[in-house]
Amino acid sequence: MNKKKYIPQPIDTTGVELPAELLDLSETIARNVHDIWAQSRINEGWTYGEKRNDEKRQTPCLVDYDDLSEEEKAYDMNTSLESLRLIVKLGFKITKD
Numbered sequence: 001m002n003k004k005k006y007i008p009q010p011i012d013t014t015g016v017e018l019p020a021e022l023l024d025l026s027e028t029i030a031r032n033v034h035d036i037w038a039q040s041r042i043n044e045g046w047t048y049g050e051k052r053n054d055e056k057r058q059t060p061c062l063v064d065y066d067d068l069s070e071e072e073k074a075y076d077m078n079t080s081l082e083s084l085r086l087i088v089k090l091g092f093k094i095t096k097d
Helices: 020-043 070-089
Strands: none
Touching: 020 070
16 A cells, blocks of 8 residues: 655644733643543543553553643643634634623
């Protein structure tokens, strides 16, 4: 089978500045991103382990968002911020009722 090489091409959001209310929202989204990931892992049979072990399905990241390493928090925050920047770049507006 001849697989085509995958080349990621994310939309450039470099120049997009988020207003303060969306920056505040980004923390809530990052927490939710982590919770969705964690729930998915738990549903797949993963449990907490001090070191990641794919064979035993253990990961140290099955903890509350506040207990994650700064590196792990940054991964979730980046996902959150890039999603918000993309929404803004595409011309959508997010308003709070």
